[in-house]
Ligand SMILES: O=C(NC/C=C/[C@H]1O[C@@H](Sc2ccncc2)[C@H](O)[C@@H]1O)c1cc([N+](=O)[O-])cc(O)c1O
């Protein structure tokens with residue numbers, strides 16, 4: 001029977017990456033996507049920008065919207081301080097099942113909590129279910145038409161504090177025009193665009209970093 005791309009990506013990790021070595025997992029996925037099959041991971045070029053923002057923020061609490069195969073989940077978690085917690089939301093059970101195995105291979109199971117279901121349902125439950133007060137960093141990489149509604153929902157649920165950082169992937173390609181318009185014109189955010197390329201291609205894309213001003 002035919003395998004799926006996430007299954008083939010996991011096989012590449014299990015073949016080429018060292019158990020317990022998160023950066024080798026990241027490298028194995030990038031190699032697979034460059035040499036074998038394109039996939040919608042944030043990738044190595046935008047990944048370096050992601051690394052620099054994670055290092056600068058040095059977050060104790062991280063929310064990732066859109067796990068897919070956990071490439072960015074592992075990339076972020078590999079840079080977190082010891083007691084930090086990363087919660088990642090994934091809608092598709094098949095992707096979630098693959099992501100759990102990638103996270104396990106990287107040895108990051110105690111830093112990462114993968115939650116299955118739509119972000120819109122889970123964001124209002126973050127405090128009661130996971131004891132989270134506010135997020136220091138949010139990485140948006142799920143359905144592009146959910147960036148804006150979920151950002152407004154996080155504001156309404158009091159999950160952002162003065163200084164919380166939102167980092168959004170794909171603001172150019174595939175594009176998130178309504179999110180960009182809102183966040184760049186809102187007096188409640190200070191935004192900065194990091195120009196880059198769509199993963200594994202020469203097409204322009206970029207990350208938008210926005211600091212919540214309270
Ligand atoms: O479509 C893209 N990403 C959507 C990602 C979606 C991922 O998140 C959930 S959706 C969800 C919904 C609600 N809550 C949690 C997760 C899906 O099951 C998938 O695993 C995308 C597309 C391109 N591209 O070039 O076409 C490039 C990229 O970098 C991209 O991120």
Ligand SMILES: [Mg+2]
Pocket residue numbers: 040041042141169170
């Ligand atoms: Mg993306």
